[in-house]
Amino acid sequence: MFEQIERVPGDAILGLIEAFKKDTNPQKVDLGVGVYRDAQGNTPVMRAVKEAEALLLNNETTKTYIGSHGAPAYGDVVLPMVFGQGSPVLEAGRASATQSPGGTGALRLAADFIATQLPGKDVWVSDPTWPNHLGIFPAAGLTLHKYPYVDADNRLDFDGMLGALKQIPEGDVVLLHACCHNPTGFDLSQDQWKQVLEVLKERKLLPLVDFAYQGFGEGLDEDAFAPRLLAENLDEVIITSSCSKNFGIYCERTGCLIMVARNAEQMENVRSQVAIVARENYSNPPAHGGAIVSEILHSDELTAIWREELTEMRDRINTLRRDFVEALKPYGLDEKYAHVAEQRGMFSYTGLTPEQVDRLRDEFSIYMVRSGRANVAGFSHENLPYLAKAIAAVND
Numbered sequence: 001m002f003e004q005i006e007r008v009p010g011d012a013i014l015g016l017i018e019a020f021k022k023d024t025n026p027q028k029v030d031l032g033v034g035v036y037r038d039a040q041g042n043t044p045v046m047r048a049v050k051e052a053e054a055l056l057l058n059n060e061t062t063k064t065y066i067g068s069h070g071a072p073a074y075g076d077v078v079l080p081m082v083f084g085q086g087s088p089v090l091e092a093g094r095a096s097a098t099q100s101p102g103g104t105g106a107l108r109l110a111a112d113f114i115a116t117q118l119p120g121k122d123v124w125v126s127d128p129t130w131p132n133h134l135g136i137f138p139a140a141g142l143t144l145h146k147y148p149y150v151d152a153d154n155r156l157d158f159d160g161m162l163g164a165l166k167q168i169p170e171g172d173v174v175l176l177h178a179c180c181h182n183p184t185g186f187d188l189s190q191d192q193w194k195q196v197l198e199v200l201k202e203r204k205l206l207p208l209v210d211f212a213y214q215g216f217g218e219g220l221d222e223d224a225f226a227p228r229l230l231a232e233n234l235d236e237v238i239i240t241s242s243c244s245k246n247f248g249i250y251c252e253r254t255g256c257l258i259m260v261a262r263n264a265e266q267m268e269n270v271r272s273q274v275a276i277v278a279r280e281n282y283s284n285p286p287a288h289g290g291a292i293v294s295e296i297l298h299s300d301e302l303t304a305i306w307r308e309e310l311t312e313m314r315d316r317i318n319t320l321r322r323d324f325v326e327a328l329k330p331y332g333l334d335e336k337y338a339h340v341a342e343q344r345g346m347f348s349y350t351g352l353t354p355e356q357v358d359r360l361r362d363e364f365s366i367y368m369v370r371s372g373r374a375n376v377a378g379f380s381h382e383n384l385p386y387l388a389k390a391i392a393a394v395n396d
């Protein structure tokens, strides 16, 4: 039977990685990858994580299953991280966390929950969005639609977004990026989030907040503005949280699905259904990443180290954004690319066209996806002058 199976082309990013590896130009620059890089181009294990792992190695007494909802100790620390200490949502017992294999696993749980428990509800995602969103929801049998997010000049199109949200049929699900929008880097202001909240209320829409970069934008609490605002002002919210980026534990597959219900009783009903969805997918989530996170967040000392390391990553990205624009000044291109300094998170819609991206690769060995999305963590103080010169050349 397998003779009928057609081969599909590999991920465009993987092709880019291969081409980058083969390139012998010593000045080559990789802006395509999806992970944080430090000034040396590495994605190191955070010190807080190493210390937590050492403790786990010594203290772990069993490798037994941790249950479909994952380790309670993980949920106990992630919920206050997302909602804030003393949050009214937590005080009212309205939120529940189900540990999942990364933010991706949480998204699939959300998709299966919607498909089985909210039949007939479609899902709306921003255009553009993280490409995996486009696969996960249809894979669960859901119908996907897009709302505009950027205009023809590749800038945030908030009016277009809000106008489109107002047309969405009542009860449908709207996926929103809490912060550090991937791929564009354009985030909503607090005032814009308040306007979105009003439309969600008015249209009785269910927000699904993808929270993959808490702490990478402005700060742990600042980045949580939208999930907190929505959960405190709406009866029902779904949040998918990931610890891949902010703890640098990408391969440990650590995240959770957070369900917020009108009251504690409805939350328990929802929670019981989420357990079934998790069981039918993979039974139990992997334990190690959640154990690292709870070890860190249960210790004041490790939390302080981790916060410092996270701040360092965030500051590095935001400084590089500003320095990128500065490096373009001598070429008179600082205004054209000023938006790069205002965006947040690891990714930037630079505004470079597919043709310019091709030229950067072919003539300068600078690699990024053809949408013009660059990983800002691939910038460095060494390569910025070279990057600026190359961008000036393709702008001629």
Ligand SMILES: Cc1ncc(COP(=O)(O)O)c(C=O)c1O
Pocket: 034, 101, 102, 103, 104, 105, 130, 177, 182, 210, 212, 242, 243, 244, 250, 254, 255
């Ligand atoms: C917007 C968005 N959501 C979710 C994820 C999933 O993260 P994880 O690696 O935890 O599955 C990512 C990862 O790149 C992302 O960019």
